Every structure is written in C-alpha cells, then in structure tokens.
Amino acid sequence: xxxxxxxxxxxxxxxxxxxxxxxxxxxxxxxxxxxxxxxxxxxxxxxxxxxxxxxxxxxxxxxxxxxxxxxxxxxxxxxxxxxxxxxxxxxxxxxxxxxxxxxxxxxxxxxxxxxxxxxxxxxxxxxxxxxxxxxxxxxxxxxxxxxxxxxxxxxxxxxxxxxxxxxxxxxxxxxxxxxxxxxxxxxxxxxxxxxxxxxxxxxxxxxxxxxxxxxxxxxxxxxxxxxxxxxxxxxxxxxxxxxxxxxxxxxxxxxxxxxxxxxxxxxxxxxxxxxxxxxxxxxxxxxxxxxxxxxxxxxxxxxxxxxxxxxxxxxxxxxxxxxxxxxxxxxxxxxxxxxxxxxxxxxxxxxxxxxxxxxxxxxxxxxxxxxxxxxxxxxxxxxxxxxxxxxxxxxxxxxxxxxxxxxxxxxxxxxxxxxxxxxxxxxxxxxxxxxxxxxxxx
Numbered sequence: 001x002x003x004x005x006x007x008x009x010x011x012x013x014x015x016x017x018x019x020x021x022x023x024x025x026x027x028x029x030x031x032x033x034x035x036x037x038x039x040x041x042x043x044x045x046x047x048x049x050x051x052x053x054x055x056x057x058x059x060x061x062x063x064x065x066x067x068x069x070x071x072x073x074x075x076x077x078x079x080x081x082x083x084x085x086x087x088x089x090x091x092x093x094x095x096x097x098x099x100x101x102x103x104x105x106x107x108x109x110x111x112x113x114x115x116x117x118x119x120x121x122x123x124x125x126x127x128x129x130x131x132x133x134x135x136x137x138x139x140x141x142x143x144x145x146x147x148x149x150x151x152x153x154x155x156x157x158x159x160x161x162x163x164x165x166x167x168x169x170x171x172x173x174x175x176x177x178x179x180x181x182x183x184x185x186x187x188x189x190x191x192x193x194x195x196x197x198x199x200x201x202x203x204x205x206x207x208x209x210x211x212x213x214x215x216x217x218x219x220x221x222x223x224x225x226x227x228x229x230x231x232x233x234x235x236x237x238x239x240x241x242x243x244x245x246x247x248x249x250x251x252x253x254x255x256x257x258x259x260x261x262x263x264x265x266x267x268x269x270x271x272x273x274x275x276x277x278x279x280x281x282x283x284x285x286x287x288x289x290x291x292x293x294x295x296x297x298x299x300x301x302x303x304x305x306x307x308x309x310x311x312x313x314x315x316x317x318x319x320x321x322x323x324x325x326x327x328x329x330x331x332x333x334x335x336x337x338x339x340x341x342x343x344x345x346x347x348x349x350x351x352x353x354x355x356x357x358x359x360x361x362x363x364x365x366x367x368x369x370x371x372x373x374x375x376x377x378x379x380x381x382x383x384x385x386x387x388x389x390x391x392x393x394x395x396x397x398x399x400x401x402x403x404x405x406x407x408x409x410x411x412x413x414x415x416x417x418x419x420x421x422x423x424x425x426x427x428x429x430x431x432x433x434x435x436x437x438x439x440x441x442x
Contacts (some may be wrong), residue, residue: 150206196278358415
C-alpha cells in the first residue's frame with residue numbers, strides 16, 4: 001500500500017558551516033521518457049505516473065506524484081520495498097496517474113498473470129513508503145491485492161514475477177538479497193514517534209516470505225551453531241495456522257496459513273500479546289489485528305534470543321522481552337550467524353532513529369531548510385542486542401519543487417554522522433555507530 005501523502009517534516013534552522021563535503025546535484029531528465037527497466041522474461045510495459053503541477057501554479061511545491069533524481073549518481077539505492085495495492089490493478093494505475101493523489105511506486109504487479117507495469121524510472125524517487133529517507137534510497141513494488149485476502153490475491157504468478165523483478169533490480173544496483181534490504185512496507189520505520197500509528201502494514205501476515213526468499217535463491221538455512229544467540233524465524237507457512245482479526249472491518253478472518261508468529265509478554269498462550277509502545281498506550285496489550293505489527297514477527301526476520309524456556313523462546317523486541325512458541329522438533333527458528341548491535345559499555349540507553357539524515361552543521365551555511373534525524377520512542381538498553389550493524393552513511397536528498405525553483409533544489413547532501421542499521425522490532429531503524437558495538441555471533 002502506498003503512502004497517502006508525501007511526508008514533509010518540520011525543518012530545523014541551519015547552523016553554521018559546511019564540512020567540506022561534496023554536494024551531488026541531480027540532473028533531472030524529462031519525465032516523459034519511456035522504456036521499461038525489466039528482465040526480458042517479464043515483458044513489462046511502461047505507463048508513466050503523473051509528474052504534474054497541481055493547485056496554484058505559483059506554488060511549485062504543489063505537484064505529484066514523484067521526484068526526479070539521478071540515482072545512483074545522486075545517492076545509492078539500498079532497499080527494495082514490497083507493498084500490496086489495496087486496490088485493483090487498473091485502479092492503482094489510475095491513482096498513480098492522478099497528480100492530486102500524491103502517491104506512486106516504481107512498479108505494479110498484476111495478480112492474475114504476474115504482468116508488470118513500470119510507472120516511475122528507478123533513477124527517480126517514488127512516493128511510496130511513508131518515509132522520505134527510505135523513499136530516496138529505495139525502489140517500490142506494488143502488488144495487486146488486499147492484505148487481509150492475501151490467500152486469494154498473492155498468486156504463484158505474482159510471486160514469480162515479483163521475484164524475477166527483485167533479482168533483476170538487486171543485480172543492477174548491488175542490493176543484497178536478504179531481509180535487511182528486501183523489505184515489506186511493514187518493515188519501513190516511521191520518521192517520528194508521533195507518525196508511528198500512521199505507518200502501513202502491507203503486504204501483511206499472509207505474504208509467504210519463506211517462499212518468496214526461496215524464489216530469490218535465498219532460503220532460510222542454518223548458518224549458526226545450535227543454540228546461537230541470533231536466530232531467523234522460520235515456521236512452515238502451510239502448518240503455521242493463525243487466527244487473525246480484520247479490526248478495520250471488525251471481523252475475524254478464517255484461520256489460515258501465515259508468515260506471522262504471535263509474540264506474548266510471557267511464555268504462555270494465556271499471556272497478553274506484545275504491544276508496540278508506538279501503537280498502544282502503556283499497560284494496554286497487543287492485539288491479533290492484522291495491522292498490529294508489534295504483536296507478531298514474520299518468517300525470515302532475524303532476532304536476538306533473550307531467554308529460553310521449554311517450548312518457548314524470548315527475543316529482544318522494542319526494548320523488552322517478547323515470547324513465542326518454539327516446540328521441540330518443529331521448524332520455528334533457525335540458528336543464524338551474523339552481526340548484532342549492543343550499547344557501548346557505560347551507555348544505559350541508545351536512541352533509535354527512523355532516518356539517517358545529516359546533522360544541521362553538515363549543510364551549507366546558506367541552506368535554510370536542513371532536515372535532521374529525531375529519536376523515535378524506542379531505545380536499546382544495556383544488556384540487550386539486536387540484529388544489524390550494516391554501516392549507513394547519513395544523507396538527505398532535497399527535492400521540494402517540481403522545477404528546481406529553490407536554491408540547492410534536487411541536491412543530495414551527504415552527512416558526517418555514521419549510522420548502522422538495526423532490527424529493533426518489526427521495522428528496521430538506525431542507531432549512531434558511535435553509540436554501539438557491532439559484534440559477530442555464530
């Protein structure tokens with residue numbers, strides 16, 4: 001599901017002094033140029049999304065539905081984000097061609113036959129993820145369907161086409177084929193804590209992540225020692241039958257196969273479901289709503305083990321322990337070798353961010369609208385560890401108008417701060433490299 005609006009945060013006032021970092025101005029090409037970027041096997045077509053002024057012609061910030069750029073010349077493409085449309089294929093194309101809807105994606109995949117239509121060039125920035133930092137670093141793929149009806153809409157043809165497209169794009173832009181880089185919309189972080197509840201949760205619990213990653217040639221296999229601190233959640237989709245509720249329609253969905261594993265506050269099915277503090281007030285339990293992402297972890301997501309009991313495993317999740325069932329002789333978790341992040345000695349709480357922007361002083365002195373990262377409501381506490389550790393240099397792509405009307409318009413600003421990625425809960429996030437140690441575990 002695409003973002004309903006282009007997110008514009010309140011911007012801080014610039015402070016002095018560029019640090020001598022090079023600025024990378026974009027060279028926006030015509031929005032009308034055609035030709036789909038696709039593997040030949042897919043026979044994609046090109047139907048351009050709207051790139052058009054709307055409303056007051058004097059207001060150059062009033063336009064849709066994407067931003068021109070020159071990626072990877074301006075900035076690296078690091079992620080691919082998978083969505084579902086929550087509309088039919090035909091209606092989705094019409095929405096992206098309507099500049100007043102302020103939404104787009106690079107590609108749309110049809111359910112019935114897996115046909116792929118490209119609507120935004122990969123060099124340009126689609127308005128798709130609800131997080132401008134992720135938008136500017138990612139390619140978005142919309143898949144026709146409705147998240148709560150995934151078993152009906154997520155067809156073998158769709159899985160195959162999306163996988164072929166992702167493999168092509170990953171090879172083209174050197175994107176690793178893992179779940180730290182191949183994201184669902186439900187894995188994209190908010191930019192501020194107040195925006196958490198507005199984030200989308202597609203493609204939802206019925207998207208078969210194990211099957212999809214296998215189609216990418218990256219099935220979940222043991223890479224760590226038995227009892228490893230780092231695990232990959234790995235239930236068998238067809239056997240992982242879950243009761244989920246569509247809370248928007250106030251109906252219980254049929255018990256059916258799911259990628260989601262419920263998380264509890266204690267090692268008991270009678271214990272409350274875990275509550276993401278960004279979604280629920282203190283003391284309120286989580287729910288089995290399809291859109292309550294804090295109460296579940298998805299197949300192929302990694303986590304760090306915090307505790308074990310017979311038939312149960314606890315993981316660090318949004319700063320607390322969350323428990324899920326892991327009966328002996330069932331395939332629920334797979335030991336994994338990889339990297340984890342933990343606070344440096346002496347730090348009790350490490351701030352977590354939904355973006356990796358420069359600090360104000362990284363921008364030129366005459367640049368009036370720097371964008372900076374602000375902490376989310378989650379922290380990594382002493383004694384806790386989370387999957388992650390990939391170096392992530394700070395950067396901000398500034399593109400506020402349709403025609404480069406402002407000084408520095410369509411310019412990428414690199415930052416001096418070094419961040420690393422972290423899987424703090426259901427969504428990825430970023431922490432400052434200076435706050436954490438990155439440790440390899442086996």
